Amino acid sequence: MTVPSPTPPPPDYPAYDPAAVERRWQGHWRDHGTNQTDLAGATKPFYALMMFPYPSAEGLHVGNLFAFTGNDIYGRFHRMRGHDVFEPFGYDAFGIHSENFAIKVGVHPMELIPRNVANFQRQVERAGLMVDWRQAVNTTDPAYYKWTQWVFLQLYRRGLAFKKEAAVNWCPSCKTVLANEQVEHGHCERCGTAVELRQLAQWFFRISDYAERLLDNLATLDWSETTRTAQRNWIGRSEGAELVFSVTDMQADAGSAGVAVTTEMAIEEDRIRVFTTRPDTVFGATFLVLAPEHSMIDAITTLEQRAAVDAYRDQARKQDLVTRKTEREKTGVFTGAYAVNPATEQLVPVWVADYVLMEYGTGAIMAVPGHDQRDFEFARTFDLPVVRVVVREGEHAAAPVGDAAIVDTDGGRVCNSGRFDGLAVGEAKREVTAWLHGRGTGRPVVNFRLHDWCISRQRYWGPPIPIIYCDACGAQPVPEQDLPVTLPNIADFKPDDSGVSPLARHAEWFHVPCPECGRPGRRETDVSDTFLDSAWYFLRYPSATRADLAFDKAMTAKWLPVTSYIGGNEHAVLHLLYSRFITMVFKDAGLIDFEEPFTRFRAHGTIIREGAKMSKSKGNVVNPDAYFDEWGADAFRTYLMFLGPYEEGGDFRDRGISGVKRFLDRLWSSVHECTRDGTPDEGVMRKLHATIKKVGDDTPALAYNTAIAAMMEYMNALRSGERTVHRAEVEPLVQLVAPYAPHIAEALWERLGHGTSVFDGGWPAYDASRLAGDTWECVVQVQGKTRGKVTLATGASQEAAVAAAMAEPSIAKFVTGPAKKVIYVPGRLLNLVV
RNA sequence: GCGGACGUGGCGGAAUUGGCAGACGCGCGGGACUUAGGAUCCCGUACUUCACGGUGUGGGGGUUCGAGUCCCCCCGUCCGCACCA
Structure with missing residues (x-):
């Protein structure tokens, strides 16, 4: 078949310019509050949570972006399906990461973190995430850790927080105690130094009391099996x-x-x-x-x-x-x-x-x-x-x-x-x-096997544990009205090998009256584990703007438990287990009415690059900004989702992104060139309905790579032979693409004459009766080997199928005798056994 | 050692869960349009054979009309846990 290739007339529409489109729509979303969720008024709440990141100085990592994009697609898709989707964002910024880095570069973490956060937020916005920034949290904000300390007091009050002297893992390099689970093969999980034993008095949470419940409930959760197995083994x-x-x-x-x-x-x-x-x-x-x-x-x-x-x-x-x-x-x-x-x-x-x-x-x-x-x-x-x-x-x-x-x-x-x-x-x-x-x-x-959770850290960069020691009254909890116990801004925040937090060196902070008797007391100088910050943040998001309480009861009842949680499997055990524990304690305390925080959890995979793990030492780290600049956020997002199954990750290859960009280019052209004249092609429309079904099934299953492939396949059919595209053929495709490439979808949706966001325009429906045509291709096998195919009417009988097959000489020549057995699977194949 | 996941073209990966292996994309080859092409479009691309055909999903066996998919054995890779009594 020769396809005529007439010289195309110069296009009378602007070329696809991702930078311009993305700038415009990000501004539009900001100005119109498109990404804000009506938390109080929502009728179909859908809490699409992703694990919040540690805002490193290097900025957003592709691994982060891969995780976030997957969640964003999931959230945007459900929004289009009519849910009130809440997709919050926050920063897990306390802890040894920040502190070590601050020590290394000689900048105080209180200066460093806001800088990193600002950079992160800029990049997240560039990526086009549907985040409601009004509800953002930052674990290092006193307005947040006030309530982390409050969480500690809830456990203390219930006898679930206690202090005991124990042999603990001591990292001589980080100069701090490590929880058993932060020790990998006897080495510090962060710096790799061999761990020693020291005896120190530590604060523990009695998570072992909840072992049986934490184990039994696993059976009821819609979680990846690997994650549940990991927890089961950990509980042991x-x-x-x-x-x-x-x-x-x-x-x-x-x-x-x-x-x-x-x-x-x-x-x-x-x-x-x-x-x-x-x-x-x-x-x-x-x-x-x-x-x-x-x-x-x-x-x-x-x-x-x-x-x-x-x-x-x-x-x-x-x-x-x-x-x-x-x-x-x-x-x-x-x-x-x-x-x-x-x-x-x-x-x-x-x-x-x-x-x-x-x-x-x-x-x-x-x-x-x-x-x-x-x-x-x-x-x-x-x-x-x-x-x-x-x-x-x-x-x-x-x-x-x-x-x-x-x-x-x-x-x-x-x-x-x-x-x-x-x-x-x-x-x-x-x-x-x-x-x-x-x-x-x-x-x-x-x-x-599960042991109690040691939350003490003899470091600076964390929320002080709200306890005051008094010679007369013993350990006293800080009264709730005195929270937060503010982390003082001190210059010498480096740990020394005394085993005591740097906070102890600051007399004006350290000495405090006993809340019970008023006589001189001393503050607890340990700060708490970052896992405590993240063990309750999902409760905070819907109530993030409330200064008077940790989480509002009605708001919590409306939005939790979390509808969908997506994150890395490196947190399969600790973070998820601790969050479940805290949630159970709150349930028992009557603060909430559910005991499992995450109804559904899926672990995303990891991105490698050209066969190797990305790391600074290998020099193969991808800086998202460079790709945003060169290809646009839409192409970058879609490419990340295309390179492999979301739950397995994939191999990032620079050249691969061009195929996705080409797809978006062709989408842009197709919409701008489409016509309203005439009628859409029957075959193309059948394919469209199949594509709507495929993308609608794959997207909520996180099978993003195959959903994208299906859209590309449809694009090939749509433009095959340089045919003129009908508007009805391409308009639904804009909607299918929207969760993946939100900016271009908005632009094209507007171009098609819509005055409102594509994300408020619903999800296209498919007509099941249009999926199948009048005929189907029947594969014909003889002795189980494929020998050809025949076109059969839908609903053709076995006799008709055999007759059609035998009428083909290229098939019939393999049939050497009368059929002993005929296997006929309508819609699939015909197998003749002789 | 125990537990889990996996092994498919030159590459990333598909395969309705037992029904045309290699969708989609990269790369590569050919062509069209071009002053030009790292643009765009079209065609091709598992291996083998002039062809008919044959062979192919880490290796070996099995079940089945039919196996990438199920069962058994072996090899290899990755990830957890690791003297847990």
């Missing part, structure tokens, strides 16, 4: 039993291992509690192991062993988490003490070893070397007895365990366990626990 529920091993009078019985004693001989105070998920193996527990930090060690250690035990504990204390957690060689020391195995009533030695962790369970274990690999290794190292208590199919109870613990015991049966012999492992767990329970030496227990 395990069912088992707590068993009691009583320590005997070690002086009298020293060295008498293997001698049966009765539990009455035990000293009441010296009961070692262990947690185990394998109570069925208690008959095989041949020794106990305590964590080096275990509080009973001093009491039970014999004189002869004291020196060795002290030395071992000292060494463990000095060891940083890195070596302690990566060094897998089993080390340990005997305490000289013995305890009674509650099942066998035999004496078993009590050891101390660092492979037992104080922070999990009870800090003590019963070692079953026959069926636990770690215990097995320990037993081999120190020549301790190994007993088999489980047999699997074909194994003998008397057979020794061998070179490794027998761990895979799912189908096994208990042996060498007295009256329980022969029970299946699962049964034995219940039976043994019940038996020991009856004897007062055990009980079923559910244990969680």
Whole structure:
């Protein structure tokens, strides 16, 4: 087919100039309040939340823009579908990031942050996000952190905030305490320095009280499965039993291992509690192991062993988490003490070893070397007895365990366990626990990995924890009317290695009267974790302009829980878990009437560039401003969404953006050149309806890349052979494009004669009856191999289909005999089996 | 070690969930219009074969009329967690 290509007449309309279009419409939106949500009057509230960014000095990162754009498309789409969409924006600007950077460049964070925020806001506006700036929040604003402190007081009042001395992770480089979850493989998550242990008094939130609820509710949430799995693993529920091993009078019985004693001989105070998920193996527990930090060690250690035990504990204390957690060689020391195995009533030695962790369970274990690999290794190292208590199919109870613990015991049966012999492992767990329970030496227990949330930071750049210490009254909460406890603007905000916040060096701030008795008191100098700032910000947005309360009850009831939350999977565990926790506490306190903050959560993917992660050191960071300048925000947004599935991310390649820009150019031309004369083409209109359906289905599913592909495909059909475009063919396309490329859509919508925003013009409907034509292409297979296709009338019978296929010589030649079987799937294919 | 995701042209990626593998875009090749083209438009582009055809979704096996998709084994990549009792 030869397509005539007449010389086109010079266009009588302006060329597409993204810079001009975008400047004009951003101004228009600002002047007309297009992006403002009528929070009080909304009838169909739709809270489209994205994770707020840390406003770095480098400005908006493409990763940020990728995340925001995806949320913006989602929000704009739902607005067009008739919802009152609220898309707020804010800044998570406290914390170690800002502080370290401020120290590095020698500018005070109080100067630096407003500068960064202004730059961020400029870029976000350039990107064309549908943000209602009236509701913006900034966690470093006293008007915001006043309420962060108020949140602390709510937890304090309910007994959920408490102070305890604990071994904490200390980063010698950042000079601060890190939460366990901020330590990655024993190194500081921020700077990579090896973490040490220090003992400090810290403020904690009792999130572990909520473990079961946080776990159970996961089943009810519309969240990415990966995120829910990550939370489930983090909470780490395990069912088992707590068993009691009583320590005997070690002086009298020293060295008498293997001698049966009765539990009455035990000293009441010296009961070692262990947690185990394998109570069925208690008959095989041949020794106990305590964590080096275990509080009973001093009491039970014999004189002869004291020196060795002290030395071992000292060494463990000095060891940083890195070596302690990566060094897998089993080390340990005997305490000289013995305890009674509650099942066998035999004496078993009590050891101390660092492979037992104080922070999990009870800090003590019963070692079953026959069926636990770690215990097995320990037993081999120190020549301790190994007993088999489980047999699997074909194994003998008397057979020794061998070179490794027998761990895979799912189908096994208990042996060498007295009256329980022969029970299946699962049964034995219940039976043994019940038996020991009856004897007062055990009980079923559910244990969680989740530990309490340490919110203390010995730093400057955060909200001061609102507590005042008084020698007479103890720790007193700052009265609510005295909030905020303002962070003073001090010049020397650098942490030192004293382990105390720089705030302590400022007498005029530090000394304050006790709110209870009025006598001199001292302020708490710790500031709170940034995760606390972000654990409640979604509650603040709808009430951001209210100075008199943290969040308005009616407004909150109207807008929350959040309809849709989009953010990075790096916050899959901590931020989302903490937010859920705070929400539950507020529910329990009667402050709100829901307990899960985010009805729907989707994690976006990450953008890499030319196959590698973007980083300053690689020099492959994309500066959005350069792309806004060269291609326009619309093309840049659309390109980011086109490069891969939104939930997986994609590979940013500079050259790829031209295809998207060309698409927008062609859209621009098509609208400007379209005609009202005549009637739209039937085939094109059918394709249009299919495209409306596709884009309308894909967009809310975050399948942005395929939605864009569908629009491009339609564009190809629309302009195929340089045909003249009919207005009815292109007008709905402007609406489909609008969430992706909002500026050009507004401009073209106006060009088409509309006086109001395209975002208030609804979403085009498709006519399902127009999706299918009168005929369809039937793929014909012979023996499952495609041999051709025939055009069939819609609703054609199987007989008609076979007849049509056999009429094609190119198909019929493969049919060597009578069809044994015919598979006919109307609308799809015909398969002849001969 | 445990858990999760994944593996498709030269590249980014599609595939209605078992039904024409490679949509869409980049790149590349050819052509039109051009003084010119890094503009625009049209055509082509998995491999192989003159062709008929054959072969192809990391590798091997299986289920099925039919497998990128489901099952088993293996290899590889990425991401969590990591002595959690």
